[in-house]
Amino acid sequence: MNILVINSGSSSLKYKLFDMDKQKSLVSGVAERIGGTDSFIKHENGEKTVIDLELPNHKVALKEVLDLLTDPKLGVIKSLDEIDAVGHRILHGQEVFTESVILDKEKVETLKGFIEMGPLHMPANIGGIEACFSLMPNVPQIGAFDTAFHATIPAKAHLYALPYDLYESFKIRRYGFHGTSHKYVTNRAAEFLGKSQDDLKMITLHLGNGSSMAAVKNGKCIDTSMGFTPLEGLVMGTRCGDMDPAIVPYIGKKLDMTPDEVDTLMNKESGLKGFSGLSNDMRDIQQARSEGNKLAQLVYEMFVYRIVKYVGAYTAALGGLDCMVFTAGIGENDYEARRDICKELAFMGVFIDEELNDGLKGKETRLSTKESKVEVLLIPTNEELSIALDTYKLVK
Ligand code: ADP
Numbered sequence: 001m002n003i004l005v006i007n008s009g010s011s012s013l014k015y016k017l018f019d020m021d022k023q024k025s026l027v028s029g030v031a032e033r034i035g036g037t038d039s040f041i042k043h044e045n046g047e048k049t050v051i052d053l054e055l056p057n058h059k060v061a062l063k064e065v066l067d068l069l070t071d072p073k074l075g076v077i078k079s080l081d082e083i084d085a086v087g088h089r090i091l092h093g094q095e096v097f098t099e100s101v102i103l104d105k106e107k108v109e110t111l112k113g114f115i116e117m118g119p120l121h122m123p124a125n126i127g128g129i130e131a132c133f134s135l136m137p138n139v140p141q142i143g144a145f146d147t148a149f150h151a152t153i154p155a156k157a158h159l160y161a162l163p164y165d166l167y168e169s170f171k172i173r174r175y176g177f178h179g180t181s182h183k184y185v186t187n188r189a190a191e192f193l194g195k196s197q198d199d200l201k202m203i204t205l206h207l208g209n210g211s212s213m214a215a216v217k218n219g220k221c222i223d224t225s226m227g228f229t230p231l232e233g234l235v236m237g238t239r240c241g242d243m244d245p246a247i248v249p250y251i252g253k254k255l256d257m258t259p260d261e262v263d264t265l266m267n268k269e270s271g272l273k274g275f276s277g278l279s280n281d282m283r284d285i286q287q288a289r290s291e292g293n294k295l296a297q298l299v300y301e302m303f304v305y306r307i308v309k310y311v312g313a314y315t316a317a318l319g320g321l322d323c324m325v326f327t328a329g330i331g332e333n334d335y336e337a338r339r340d341i342c343k344e345l346a347f348m349g350v351f352i353d354e355e356l357n358d359g360l361k362g363k364e365t366r367l368s369t370k371e372s373k374v375e376v377l378l379i380p381t382n383e384e385l386s387i388a389l390d391t392y393k394l395v396k
Contacts, residue, residue, distance in 0.1 A: 005384040007089040008128030016384040031061040058127035087391035091121035093145035100390035103141040144387040149179030152220040176224035182214040184386035201318040208328035209237035215314035235303040237280030240270035275299040308344040323375040333361045349373030
């Protein structure tokens with residue numbers, strides 16, 4: 001069975017075609033700058049090809065991608081009939097979609113009601129789904145939601161102490177994001193350890209440009225650091241994460257900014273980038289602090305400290321800790337950050353093999369030593385495969 005996974009962003013469309021019998025990716029790529037100038041498709045079928053072409057909208061981009069998949073030279077299938085299902089990454093399922101679902105026109109209409117909760121991503125996600133409906137009308141379309149894995153978080157952890165009416169009227173609550181990644185590494189970690197999920201108290205650390213952590217008990221998420229939007233929680237590439245919400249109106253008054261402008265400041269001009277004034281990329285921050293840049297050093301310490309604080313909180317919430325999993329761009333590649341986070345947790349019996357950890361990038365590995373009370377794993381995330389697996393289960 002071949003499954004196409006589509007991840008539509010505001011100006012991009014990523015794709016990956018899987019042969020599920022072999023659990024292997026056949027081809028992948030990304031259409032970029034959709035709706036803008038200089039748009040192109042980067043296509044990888046063993047070799048990388050970049051094709052410059054006009055991509056005025058997601059539907060045209062998808063049509064071009066489908067043509068590429070069936071292209072005699074660059075493609076991997078003879079006709080679109082060889083695609084058995086499409087899995088779509090969708091940002092927000094609100095409280096309606098708490099697991100992956102087979103999509104139909106009615107469900108797409110329901111999704112349109114969530115645009116306000118993800119104004120950047122949701123229109124693109126829906127655009128990708130509608131394009132597939134029109135270009136591949138007989139192929140089942142599945143939606144996998146970034147929020148779904150967090151649907152099991154109990155009310156005491158997902159509600160904010162605002163007037164209850166605000167939750168009832170506007171569904172203001174914690175949703176959490178990166179769910180497909182947290183779910184994937186949770187499953188892989190249990191497999192790796194040869195243990196049942198039912199025996200594990202786990203913290204998953206998805207540390208990328210956007211970062212979040214999840215507390216997972218017996219395979220079910222009980223808390224996560226991102227909230228109503230992806231802004232809450234950790235210090236991220238361009239997001240500030242947790243702070244006193246009263247700062248928002250204060251900045252508004254001081255700088256004569258609208259709430260939307262303050263929102264942009266917190267989401268796009270803060271975090272590693274905003275604080276250091278340098279870059280949202282942790283590699284640049286590491287380089288700068290090695291050269292003695294004080295703000296880079298400080299924001300790195302804040303990044304590590306916030307994570308350590310969350311590990312403490314989640315260990316209490318879980319009532320203990322069996323396993324920690326590092327994943328995503330920083331989690332998989334930044335061995336200094338992994339080392340510095342674990343050092344702060346030595347009091348809890350967290351010990352990693354520093355020699356093994358040193359220089360290690362992107363390879364599934366047990367980092368903890370025999371003496372460690374907590375298993376520490378590096379598990380590369382694979383959000384597309386996670387979506388493909390859900391799609392496979394639903395259409396089979
Ligand atoms: P996202 O999916 O949120 O865009 P990724 O999970 O791809 O992010 O992570 C991208 C980030 O990972 C980069 O912005 C960079 O900060 C970090 N990163 C990647 N490689 C390294 C590395 N070798 N050392 C430190 N950080 C890295």
